[in-house]
């Protein structure tokens with residue numbers, strides 16, 4: 317494996333699925349088998365619908381999951397329900413075109429019962445009488461609604477309020493919960509709405525809460541024990557990979573009884589991964605992919621409804637997860653690195669909060685291993701890509717993880733291996749040299765898509781890790 321010419325040093329080369337990896341301050345590291353040729357085991361211990369859609373197939377009313385965004389148009393008025401001012405006051409039914417204030421995020425209670433969270437994060441509820449408002453920051457019984465779908469047309473719905481009556485849009489200015497049960501679903505029935513689903517989230521929260529506790533436990537255990545197995549480690553090792561990055565969720569710390577709706581068992585799976593890694597002489601990078609509060613609102617952050625809420629108040633809890641993981645694995649020979657947080661997004665996650673957390677998380681990780689790398693993920697979104705350089709320089713054995721995707725654009729679709737490599741050389745050179753400093757030695761990895769891996773793998777078995785493009789990395793170059 318050669319270093320690219322513009323590198324100052326090449327201590328650590330990840331060929332990670334999603335990421336390019338920058339390493340800093342590596343002088344102390346005792347990690348032996350650099351560069352890492354690693355694959356990201358995405359979708360295993362943090363479920364993601366786009367990686368394994370079949371996981372979600374058995375969920376009843378599976379398009380109404382936590383975080384599903386819906387809009388309701390009154391059939392009678394031809395106008396959309398809207399949380400006036402985005403929330404904090406009444407609901408109205410007067411908007412011809414839906415946007416943020418007309419969008420409701422579901423919190424799923426069970427397959428037909430939900431809380432509805434509005435733009436400003438209040439929940440739809442009753443004001444004590446029949447008036448429908450969005451004023452409460454907590455979801456309790458008076459914020460709990462049943463969505464009744466028409467049998468032969470699930471887009472047509474009625475919304476049953478906790479008082480037993482149905483919502484109706486009597487006039488554009490008045491939405492009340494006082495319509496009786498009976499309906500024949502006529503167009504001019506003011507309790508009938510046309511529901512449009514804008515976005516569906518499919519992450520571990522949605523999966524486990526969608527199935528409910530018993531079924532979720534079965535589904536997750538089956539997934540954990542079959543999706544990645546010892547055979548995969550053997551195969552990866554035989555084919556030249558020497559490391560894996562394993563995304564985990566914050567709830568792994570409370571295994572076997574994590575907070576609902578998460579279910580226990582992922583810790584045992586991670587233990588197994590360490591056993592297998594050791595057996596096949598591979599390294600493990602433990603990646604805290606989902607943190608409490610969500611650092612990016614993406615489904616892979618374990619979010620309930622897509623709001624990014626991680627910040628200062630969550631630092632202590634998040635550091636505790638790092639402490640737990642490092643304590644458990646810090647002395648394992650396969651433990652190569654801990655990544656403190658995957659893909660925080662600016663501007664929601666501030667650089668102040670993040671730096672504070674990274675310092676504390678670094679200390680927690682370092683307590684249990686003097687040689688493991690501690691990986692700091694750069695912020696995605698509008699952020700200076702050099703913003704962590706000085707912090708990284710001050711933390712010995714830290715690594716900055718930057719995610720430049722060779723995907724999500726049509727131009728990558730038909731690129732072959734060499735073209736992917738050339739793209740890194742030619743198009744990423746500026747970005748990468750930006751995060752390279754003379755005293756902050758660096759290397760990077762590139763994300764490759766799966767078609768590349770499929771070509772590379774002889775018998776195609778690694779495709780198992782590649783349910784969709786991009787789950788894998790390409791590992792050999794000339």
Ligand SMILES: *[C@@H]1O[C@H](CO)[C@@H](O)[C@H](O)[C@H]1NC(C)=O
Pocket residue numbers: 425426427428429
């Ligand atoms: C869903 O939850 C509501 C409120 O707790 C309850 O009344 C209803 O019976 C539940 N429905 C199902 C299908 O479990």
